[in-house]
Amino acid sequence: MRVDKQKLREIIRELKKWKAHATILLSLYVPPGRPVSDVLNMLRQELSITDNIKLKKTKSAVQRALSMAIDRLSKVPKIPDKGLVLFAGENPDTGESIIVMLIPPEEVSVYYYRTDKYFHTEFLEEMVSESNIIGLLLIERDAATIGMLKGNRLKIVEELEDYIPGKHEKGGQSQRRYDRIIEQMVEEFYKRVGEHANRVFLPLYEQGRLKGILVGGPAYAKYDFLEKDYLDYRLKKIVLPELIDVGYQGEAGLREMILKAGDLLKEQEFADLLKYIEEFKLHLAKDDGLAVYGEDEVRNALEMGMVAVLIISEEREDVEKWLELAKKGGAKALVLSSDVPESEWFNKTFNGLAGILRARIYS
Structure with missing residues (x-):
């Protein structure tokens, strides 16, 4: 799966939720040009020595992660031009498992493999850190x-x-x-x-x-x-x-x-967020009909081309969908970071989605 930076932020956020009591969560970074066969051989070798793990539950979880990684990677004919990143793991207590394989928006520069108590996302985080x-x-x-x-x-x-x-x-x-x-x-x-x-x-x-x-x-x-x-x-x-x-x-x-x-x-998104959050609150207080919220109401206003600014919480699972709808509707779209103090209020009150209209819509 090839992902852009916004999608990568969502994936990183999900991966960071996984924590384990033992080193059972697998992280793998493969740069372009590395033969798939070399990586598979390394993973198979790691699998062969898991019998040395004394704790049965830990051994089983590591074996499951390696097996998932080997199975998914064996379906890849060639490492893509920007490299490949793979995460696999299992929660021994619940039996829940996760496998994520992706092509990042920037080239993978390291060959890195580790099983740990958490997924190593730091190399991906460098790709989404702002350059401005x-x-x-x-x-x-x-x-x-x-x-x-x-x-x-x-x-x-x-x-x-x-x-x-x-x-x-x-x-x-x-x-x-x-x-x-x-x-x-x-x-x-x-x-x-x-x-x-x-x-x-x-x-x-x-x-x-x-x-x-x-x-x-x-x-x-x-x-x-x-x-x-x-x-x-x-x-x-x-x-x-x-x-x-x-x-x-x-x-x-x-x-x-x-x-x-x-x-x-003017080029900083946070400054825009502060400005438009304040404007949104002002329209709410004035009750002038220019604040729109509720999924159906926001979608309809977007389809009519009436939304000037769309504010979407980064905690929503469908951020990409709303960004696309905003683009089609000619709206300026801003993703609300959890770092902004208003984000908790915005998420609880408006389910992380609202907008400012160009003009009042009369029904």
Whole structure:
């Protein structure tokens, strides 16, 4: 089965649900050019030594996984041009089994086989990780939040704090000395924030995945921070031109900064999600007939070409179907990540599916 990145995300999510008490879940990655016969011989050899496994239940589960893998792989005449990935396993307690074989959207670069207590999806996760990342930095004199915007996901990487005393009116030389001490403490904090930000962002920049850095915070702290060389010179070059006034730290502050950034983040799906989730809630509150939900209602509106924006939870099993319907109906489709705080409310209240109409539909 050849899969695209959206389908691969769904498969990874399902595979991650499988956990075992013993090393019985089989993961296999085969790069293009590797003869199928070589892989089958390796699996058969692994099967032949399973008799050495002492626990009967574990032995049976491993043998079952290997047998499923051998059976499925023996039907493949040649490893495809992008390679092949296979997962097989069995739950010894329930007897439930799983076998997944797929051709990924990007070329498999490793030859890898392992049985473990979980499926090794990390090589697939690299394929679906966003290559268009925006770094996020909230900075004030005594606190900072470092985050990343990756497609439809917001991630907080680090939160930093320090104690910086406020100004006191001592007068004379004591006041000037006190002020210098405070400024030195602020400078040391900015230096620490810069070191952490460089550690997070530079590897992404060198990989060509970091497209920009959005900086925000209250008052003048963000300007003071960027004036000096706390950030690596390469990162300073990709700081987005507008600095955003934000009154909070943490996730609330990052969300506020993203919403205020507007066109600076026009290519970022998460920014669109926040904007359209807020718009959807506004239409609900106004009861103006422009919010649509319920599978039948959404489908009918799509078929009429009346949906401007379709929001689909990534937790639905039929994401691909709705993406296709949105495409046919000329709707902008956004997949709602579970990382977005509203996702739980959206899933429970609207079953993970809703839309914003171009105009009210009168029946």
